Amino acid sequence: PDDSGNEDSFYSNAEGYWKDVPPTVDGMLGGYGSISSIDINGSKAFLQKFLGEGEGKTGSGCALDCGAGIGRISKRLLLPLFQTVDLVDVTQEFLDKARPYLGEEAKRVGHFFCCGLQDFVPESGRYDVIWIQWVIGHLTDNHLVEFLRRCRSALRPNGLIVIKDNVSYEGVVPDEVDSSVCRDLDIVRSLVGRAGLRIVHEEQQVNFPKEIYQVHTLALR
Numbered sequence: 001p002d003d004s005g006n007e008d009s010f011y012s013n014a015e016g017y018w019k020d021v022p023p024t025v026d027g028m029l030g031g032y033g034s035i036s037s038i039d040i041n042g043s044k045a046f047l048q049k050f051l052g053e054g055e056g057k058t059g060s061g062c063a064l065d066c067g068a069g070i071g072r073i074s075k076r077l078l079l080p081l082f083q084t085v086d087l088v089d090v091t092q093e094f095l096d097k098a099r100p101y102l103g104e105e106a107k108r109v110g111h112f113f114c115c116g117l118q119d120f121v122p123e124s125g126r127y128d129v130i131w132i133q134w135v136i137g138h139l140t141d142n143h144l145v146e147f148l149r150r151c152r153s154a155l156r157p158n159g160l161i162v163i164k165d166n167v168s169y170e171g172v173v174p175d176e177v178d179s180s181v182c183r184d185l186d187i188v189r190s191l192v193g194r195a196g197l198r199i200v201h202e203e204q205q206v207n208f209p210k211e212i213y214q215v216h217t218l219a220l221r
Contacts, residue, residue: 007140011116013179014138015090023097028069030178035208039215040076042205043164046217047129049201050160051081058160059128062110064088066117067135071098078131079105086127088113088120118143122154130154133164137180141191148195148220161197161220163188164205166213182213192220 026033050058063078065071068087078085079102087109089095095112102109113120118139122130130151136144151161168182175182183191192199197220205215 010140010179011118011138015116017178018091019093021091023070023094023101025070025072028072028094032209032212036072036076038207039205040073042203042207043073043077043131043133043162043217044081046201046203046219047077047081047162050129050219056158058158059156061128061156062086062126063129063131064122064127064154066120066130066132067138068098069094070101073131073133074098074109075102075105078129079108082128084108084110086111086113088115088117088122090114090116117147120147121150124153125156127151127154128156128159130159130161131164132162134166136163136165136188137175137182138178145191145194148192148197152195152197152221155221159221160200162217163192163220164215164217167216168213185216188216188218192218197221 021027025036029036051060060082062084063082065074065078065085065087068074068089071087074085074087087095087098092114095114098112099106139147166182167188168184170184173182199218200221201219203217205217208215
């Protein structure tokens with residue numbers, strides 16, 4: 001069956017949704033701006049398991065923030081840990097806001113890419129860490145697999161791809177409001193496998209509000 005019409009609207013409806021979202025931390029987090037610090041602290045502890053000097057450690061040269069929005073994660077997680085950070089987001093208004101939001105540290109941003117991840121081709125061999133948070137639900141299964149394959153090619157030696165996202169209890173749960181889906185962990189794992197990546201570490205984010213989806217973080221290479 002030809003899903004291309006549905007697929008086009010899946011993407012265009014999401015773009016339309018984000019165009020109406022204010023370029024603030026609260027906007028990025030759908031009204032849950034208050035959980036930002038818990039989120040960042042969990043991510044920092046997760047990432048620091050892999051960074052550092054020595055055999056097999058991930059470098060701290062360059063990171064990519066996928067679905068970066070105004071740069072919430074770049075500002076508090078990636079720029080403090082990496083020399084250079086690139087941001088990619090589909091919404092130009094968010095990237096325009098990222099410069100003032102990041103402040104002085106914006107000078108260590110290599111590139112602001114305005115692009116949907118389904119179309120984005122990261123530069124081969126550029127990144128120590130590719131951070132993909134709260135955005136995989138905006139990609140179809142095939143586009144997610146293809147994007148992860150491109151990310152794999154964009155890693156430096158000992159580089160790492162991190163997915164941090166909502167997981168459903170079972171199956172695929174569509175969100176009509178922002179035109180996305182939430183997948184269960186088995187589905188996410190199988191798509192990761194299709195992309196030729198293996199999961200080297202996996203954690204559940206703790207201390208989030210009970211009423212939101214569970215959030216899991218996966219390190220892949």
